[in-house]
Amino acid sequence: MSDTPTPLTFQVSARRLDAHASQARCKQAELAIDTDLAGNPAAFNPAELLLAALAGCMIKGIERVAPILKFELRGVEVRLHGVRQDVPPRMASIRYEIIVDTDEPDRRLALLHDNVRKYGTVFNTVAPGTDLSGELRRA
Template identity: 35%
Template sequence: MSTTLATASAGSRLSNEPGRALLAMRGQHLVTDSPPPLGGPNEAPNPVELLLAALAACATFVCERAAAEMGIALAGVSVTAAGDFDPRGVCGEPFDPRFQAIRLRLALDGVDAAQADALLHALRTRCPVYTTLARATGIEVSLA
């Protein structure tokens, strides 16, 4: 018996303004800007911020779902993702532009230490964004 994989997709196209692109996902649209060093207007989130936002959002939803499945009365989840990279590589200089470190900080309201550990385990094993990024670079996870 084979499992049908879920497929997610997103598209991007340049707008009429330099350094700005329009993103499309399932009929939804979002604007993204490149940062000033790349000639962008820097008014909308840049792709690096969107990647970190995707990680934070995915972690939030996995914790919410896992808590419901485990019968944990989770009162709230707040997640912050931050990452360090060398912007010189993005600008064409001979430096590695990958994230050198990613930090994920979770505030889990209404849970005890054992429940928090169970939710962190769910995050580390079930979040597709986390598991993909963690295999590419280490991600430090901590509780607030």
């Protein structure tokens, strides 16, 4: 019997609705995707989806470790700014700001930030190919 944990798997499907939008589906959720060459203000474009996935990863990581660390918080906000490079096309840099509404001391904020950087699946997928940096601060 192996002690190797079974890897988590994820399934998402997407389909073109028309020349202006597409739709992604996962579990019971649907998400509009901006696939219009002129842009669609009513949906996230692929680069914005990447930033949203990174923000979600950061918040979920905080939700995961807060009970373990007995970290008390009232809220979390993540702000991201991505810069796209044209040749070759890629996200050249991402700057983030994680704002935590808490009374915890600064050393505990630093510990929380370390956990976000160390254990985030999307964070650790994006970080090697992108200049990814930011701060976690108190609200």
